[in-house]
Amino acid sequence: MKQNFLPSADGYDQQPAEPFSAGSIAETQLATPEGAYTTFRTYERFFVLNLSRHFSRLEETSRLAGHPVQIRRPQLKSILSTIVADYGEAESRLRVTVDLSRTVGDLYAAIEKLSVPAPALYQSGIETITEVMHRDNPKAKLSGFLAKAAEAKREAGKDYEEILMVDEKNDILEGLSSNFYGIRDGKLFTAEAGVLSGTTRDYVLGLAGELGIPVILEPVRIDETGMLEEAFITSTSRSILPVTQINGVQIGGGVPGSLTRRLMTAFTADLQRNLEALRDNNGIA
Secondary structure, eight states: OEEEEOOOTTSSSSOOOOOEEESSHHHHGGGSOSEEEEEEEOBTTTEEETHHHHHHHHHHHHHHTTOOOOOOHHHHHHHHHHHHHHHOOSSEEEEEEEESSSSTTOEEEEEEEOOOOOHHHHHHOEEEEEEEOOOSSTTSOBTHHHHHHHHHHHHTSSOOSOEEEEOTTOEEEEETTEEEEEEETTEEEOOOTTSOOOHHHHHHHHHHHHTTOOEEOOOEEGGGGGGOSEEEEEETTTEEEEEEEETTEEOTTSSOOHHHHHHHHHHHHHGGGGEEESSOTTSOO
């Protein structure tokens, strides 16, 4: 059973309030005030990739929304560690939301069992479609966008792993819950303006630099998808997931390409170096 944990007034000095159950994190959002949010997964139960960056993004989004909030990180890590321990799953997916609409600064934490794409999809790649839409405040991760994304998925008529957002110029911006990348002539293209700077995106762009893959911070146009040699998306739950079809157009040879596979291998090999613990070395939250 998935649960939503509601911290007390300032989210730190008291124990979280009694949780309530829901079917998924998406359902708990219906009872959570609008605000800044970040979503991440655990590794080895109590470790998170680039956890500090997630906290920084909460602060950055709050500032961009006009309600600056400072995250007291040791206290929040302690609360999250307790939530993960009590939940009892081997790996979890968490969402932390900072209230920016009711009692500014209140924190809400939701947890559910981690669900990742089937291993076969990493071997075959996924099919995606595009939708003309965008974030109103693209550099801010605001929970008001979640309802808009859910509606786009409902209207798609098929359960796509991801839907890519495009702007009025037909530039591919990002996915509803991911960042998008195209590879052409050995160069990696990804939009910079008008997209959320995902924590996994920052990590993958760093890996690309280490592997000597040129990064061009420019979007891929829809009419250029047929010229792509490879494509993939990234997010905290998916890591790097190849894309082999967009709007029915095959990407490259229709299978994950060599540079995408190199990045996937480097991601796995380098992961341990960037994991941050929710608990200290003594196992104490």
